[in-house]
Amino acid sequence: MYKDQKITVVIPCLNEEQGIEQVLRRMPTFVDQVIVVDNGSTDRTSEVAREFGAEVIREDVRGYGRSYKRGFASATGDIIVTLDGDHSYPPDALSYLIEALLHLDADFLNASRFPVRDRRAMSFKHKFGNWVLSFAMSLLYFRWVRDSQSGMWVFRRAILEGMTLESDSMAFSEEIKIEALKNPRVHFEEIPVQYSSRLGEIKLNPWRDGFFNLWFLVRKRFSK
Ligand SMILES: Nc1nc2c(ncn2[C@@H]2O[C@H](COP(=O)(O)OP(=O)(O)O)[C@@H](O)[C@H]2O)c(=O)[nH]1
Numbered sequence: 001m002y003k004d005q006k007i008t009v010v011i012p013c014l015n016e017e018q019g020i021e022q023v024l025r026r027m028p029t030f031v032d033q034v035i036v037v038d039n040g041s042t043d044r045t046s047e048v049a050r051e052f053g054a055e056v057i058r059e060d061v062r063g064y065g066r067s068y069k070r071g072f073a074s075a076t077g078d079i080i081v082t083l084d085g086d087h088s089y090p091p092d093a094l095s096y097l098i099e100a101l102l103h104l105d106a107d108f109l110n111a112s113r114f115p116v117r118d119r120r121a122m123s124f125k126h127k128f129g130n131w132v133l134s135f136a137m138s139l140l141y142f143r144w145v146r147d148s149q150s151g152m153w154v155f156r157r158a159i160l161e162g163m164t165l166e167s168d169s170m171a172f173s174e175e176i177k178i179e180a181l182k183n184p185r186v187h188f189e190e191i192p193v194q195y196s197s198r199l200g201e202i203k204l205n206p207w208r209d210g211f212f213n214l215w216f217l218v219r220k221r222f223s224k
């Protein structure tokens with residue numbers, strides 16, 4: 001519990017046995033429920049996650065968005081926090097982020113990775129791709145978003161009810177932000193966190209996922 005709010009953390013994992021241990025070791029004690037969604041890992045992700053106290057849900061159909069939807073369905077907290085299982089987002093920032101959500105009276109808080117302080121954490125290509133995608137999202141939705149691809153969000157579980165989340169892929173990250181942004185009853189905010197280099201192997205395919213995400217943005221904007 002954090003100031004009377006029940007906290008659930010959801011972490012999607014595809015072969016993150018190294019990272020997930022470090023993430024769970026650093027999980028603050030006020031977190032009530034930690035859900036690791038194992039997306040068909042072939043390494044020891046599930047065992048390690050259980051060993052370090054997480055609830056493990058197995059989702060055999062691959063996909064980042066697919067994993068999140070599965071995890072959210074089992075979340076019982078008032079506030080949900082998400083992050084990668086690769087130890088690139090800081091579990092230490094949880095209290096600061098939840099405090100900010102409450103203080104700003106926000107419903108959805110996006111943790112921006114920019115400016116990136118650790119030079120090894122993100123290549124120039126990734127930074128550029130992120131900038132293009134965030135700029136495109138900002139133009140299409142008339143709202144400045146610095147990091148449309150961030151995987152760390154803090155939000156009130158209740159807002160999920162009004163969201164249409166269709167993406168099963170990496171585009172889920174921008175879709176959930178769009179759903180929050182365009183709802184006038186949802187107060188959206190964004191603040192920076194420290195981003196570091198991931199442990200284990202990267203799952204993102206920069207060109208494929210980058211172009212797909214750009215196409216997804218445009219399609220979603222003009223589909224209804
Ligand atoms: N790409 C991808 N990531 C997945 C999938 N299922 C779970 N994940 C997890 O989603 C998180 C994000 O992937 P990652 O490679 O870190 O991408 P990045 O943070 O955008 O560079 C990691 O914790 C992955 O283990 C999947 O099917 N595809």
Ligand SMILES: [Mg+2]
Pocket residue numbers: 084086088151198
């Ligand atoms: Mg990552």
